[in-house]
Amino acid sequence: MASIYLDYNATTPAAPEVVVALLPFLREHFGNPLSAHAYADAPRRPMAAAREDTAHLIGARATEIVFTGSATEANNLAILGVARAWGHARRHIVPFAIEHPAVSEPARRRQELGGSVTVVPVDEYGRVAPGDVAAATGSAWHAGDAAPSGVLEVMGLSFERALDAARLSVGHDTREAEIDAAAATLIVAWRELTIAEHG
Numbered sequence: 211m212a213s214i215y216l217d218y219n220a221t222t223p224a225a226p227e228v229v230v231a232l233l234p235f236l237r238e239h240f241g242n243p244l245s246a247h248a249y250a251d252a253p254r255r256p257m258a259a260a261r262e263d264t265a266h267l268i269g270a271r272a273t274e275i276v277f278t279g280s281a282t283e284a285n286n287l288a289i290l291g292v293a294r295a296w297g298h299a300r301r302h303i304v305p306f307a308i309e310h311p312a313v314s315e316p317a318r319r320r321q322e323l324g325g326s327v328t329v330v331p332v333d334e335y336g337r338v339a340p341g342d343v344a345a346a347t348g349s350a351w352h353a354g355d356a357a358p359s360g361v362l363e364v365m366g367l368s369f370e371r372a373l374d375a376a377r378l379s380v381g382h383d384t385r386e387a388e389i390d391a392a393a394a395t396l397i398v399a400w401r402e403l404t405i406a407e408h409g
């Protein structure tokens with residue numbers, strides 16, 4: 211019986227033009243482009259061009275592109291390496307409940323090291339409810355136990371003000387009843403705050 215290979219997250223056959231482009235660097239110009247000796251010269255320029263091209267594809271700067279040897283290495287670098295460089299408390303991460311171990315294991319380790327991690331559940335089809343992600347990232351009105359959302363930081367609010375803030379987002383999935391409920395909750399909260407402040 212003919213089989214169909216569907217695991218393209220794990221590995222894919224290389225496109226013929228990729229093989230052709232790579233061959234000179236596997237055969238003749240095999241030097242490490244980061245080395246200080248002459249063998250580094252030939253691969254250095256194409257490597258820089260590949261970095262520029264990749265950055266252009268995803269709207270990033272070339273200096274933001276880090277090539278790794280595998281997805282596991284990339285995920286560890288993003289989840290543990292960056293946290294280590296920036297400090298674990300500074301960023302909240304939101305993996306899904308059915309992540310590959312290359313994501314779930316470094317996320318678990320990050321939590322063990324004191325990092326802030328919220329695992330978002332999925333339904334029986336592996337689907338995520340947008341509201342769960344919003345609440346988990348602090349985009350929704352949350353209990354104040356996570357760091358303020360990055361949006362509030364970008365708006366220039368101080369840490370204390372951002373933690374105090376109630377940010378309401380309206381999106382495709384927002385229902386009129388949800389807007390009414392949010393408005394009613396805001397009025398109640400404002401009354402409670404006013405009474406607490408002025409008696």
Ligand SMILES: Cc1ncc(COP(=O)(O)O)c(C=O)c1O
Pocket residue numbers: 219220221279280281282283310312
């Ligand atoms: C979704 C997903 N993420 C990560 C990996 C790990 O990739 P790598 O073997 O390149 O480390 C795999 C491998 O199957 C995968 O399917």
